[in-house]
Amino acid sequence: MDRVLILENDQDWQGILSKALSDRLQVHFWSGGRDLPERLRKEVFEVIILDIRPDQLARNDFLKTVKSRAAVTPIIVTSQTGEPELVVKAIRDGAFDFVPKPYTPEKIRLTVAHALENRSMKNEIDYLRREQDIIYDWNRIVADSPAMKKVIATVKKLANTDSTLLMTGETGTGKSFLSGTIHFNSHRKQKPFIKVNCANIPETLLESELFGHERGAFTDAKKMRVGRFEQANGGTVFLDEIGELSLPLQAKLLRVLEERCFERLGGNQTIYSDIRIIAATNRNVEEMVARGTLREDLYYRINVIRVHLPPLRERPQCFDRIAEYLLVKNCRNIKKYIKGFSPGALKLLKQYNWPGNIRQLSNTIERAVLLEETQVIQEESISLPHPIPVREETVQEPIPRTQDLKKNERDLILTALEKSLWIQKDAADLLGITPRALNYKIKKFGISHHRWRKNK
Structure with a gap:
């Protein structure tokens, strides 16, 4: 039970x-x-x-004395006077709140509840900050x-x-985590760190997500929205799967990289934002430039x-x-005690x-x-799927009927999803298509899974 100290002489x-x-x-x-x-x-x-x-x-001598001995404890001041100047002075000198006499029991209960x-909240924020410092500690990276x-x-x-930093590597190698580590060990660590997965947001919404929009910019724009670049002012933006950006959006991103400014969708006011951009992709960027899916000038930038x-x-x-760390992490989340792995x-x-x-590996553990x-x-207890060989050359067979082709395509997608533990991004990599294309086919064939957010 929480403890309250009352400094009151009147019985x-x-x-x-x-x-x-x-x-x-x-x-x-x-x-x-x-x-x-x-005491x-x-x-x-x-x-x-x-x-x-x-x-x-x-004089506020008494308040200052108590505050110096209990710096983190909220102090509620009561007094027979309620003069505004004295109330303001008490708050400035560290009081959490000021309650003039006479007051009702309900009033003091409510004030104490707010103080607690x-x-x-302050304790939780301090804890999360300490945890964040630990999570993004260079020394804890394996x-x-x-x-x-x-x-x-x-x-x-x-x-x-x-x-600007470009991270490349296969899916699941830790690009997002490492970008966070860079941010929280930089001079920008007290400012926002914002992650945007360009593959998970529909193209029609991605521009608004990044740049924001003004009221009335499009049919459903009933109020102004601040975009991610604006929210991250002073901090870092991590753009995952940057190759999924359309060419028009790539042109707008190029301007942000070069001038650190942009306009909201439907607006004409130029907004300046001091941000660092870390981009990431699991694809071959040189091949994307050669195919024309990634602007050459953006590639150089x-x-x-x-x-x-x-x-x-x-x-x-x-x-x-890594396996031991993931075991401890999953045990903590599941609230189950496992000592380790058997040699086998x-x-x-x-x-x-x-x-x-x-x-x-984390999902398997x-x-x-x-x-x-x-x-x-x-x-x-360990189940290990076999990768799907989707890019290998196959012997040419007679062209199947349309109905059979659709069924085979749906079955292949289901198999890839099962092998990827129903993670769409990983399944798309196995199939050799983009996450956006896979998402379209999932909707087309009516595929769903209870772990997906939209089905919860």
């Missing part, structure tokens, strides 16, 4: 406060004496209610292989620059600094630590080539944790 008000708060809080009183600093040093209170005489309020909520050591050494040098993340199969020295299970995991890389009935992951 009538002590009774009112005790009656109002004792059903939900541990109520403690201090009626005077010189032991207050020592505040030894005991922790979630809220302090401090009654101050008007002459004390003018405010303290809880980089035991020579290839990964080279990558980390490179990005450490680039973290505090504002240069994003290819200022390039980092290639090696696939998991090229990081054998990292495998054990770990050998089985190491022999697989992991086309979906770390993301696929999550499934194993759910299925395992002992405290050690056994081979029987």
Whole structure:
């Protein structure tokens, strides 16, 4: 139960406060004496209610003394006076709120509840900031292989620059995580870090998502919307699957990279935004330029600094630590205790080539944790699909009927989704098509799955 310290000399008000708060809080009183600093040093209170005489309020000596001994505890000041100048002075000197006398029990209960909520929110924010610092700590990145050591050494040098960075590598290699690590170890770390997956947003909405729109810019634009580039002012924008941008959007992005400015959709006001852009793709950017799907001038602009993340199969020295980390993470999320892997299970995991890389390994371990009935992951709990050979040359066969062709296409998509644990992005890679094209076919054939957000 939360503890409240009440500094009130009047016995009538002590009774009112005790009656109002004792059903939900541990109520403690201090009626005077010189032991207050020592008591505040030894005991922790979630809220302090401090009654101050008007002459004390003018000097604020008492409030400053209490605040110096309980810096993180919200202090609610009560007093017989409610003069605006004194109220403002109390708030400026650290009071959470000011409640003039006389007040009702309901009023003080509500004020205390707000103070407790405010303290809880601050504690949560501080905790999340500490966790974030830990998550994005260079020292916690598993980089035991020579290839990964080279990558980390490179990005450490680039973290505090504002240069555009291009990350390449297969799906699931950790491009998004590494971009976050770069941001939270740069001079921009106190500003927003915004991730945009260009493949997951329909093309008709992507322009509004990035640049924002004015009211009335299109049929459903009933109010102005701030885009991601504007939201990220002072921070970093991570553009995943940048190759999925249409050519007109690529032209607009080029202007953002060169001039750091843009207009909202339907607007004519130029908006300047100080952002760093980290772009990523799992495709061959040179081939995209050759095919005309990626503008050559944009390619030169994003290819200022390039980092290639090696696939998991090229990081054998990292495998054990990555698997152990993912096991602990999944156990924590599922709230289940597993000590580790059996030698046979770990050998089985190491022999697989992991086309979906770390993301696929994480999903496989999550499934194993759910299925395992002992405290050690056994081979029987591990299910490893075989990659679908979609790009291999096949012997030419008679052209099937349209109906059979549609059925074969649907079956192939279902097989790819099952092998990819129903992750559309990974299934698209196995099929050799873009995520947007796969999403269109999923809607066309009426395919659904309970894990997809739109079906929940």
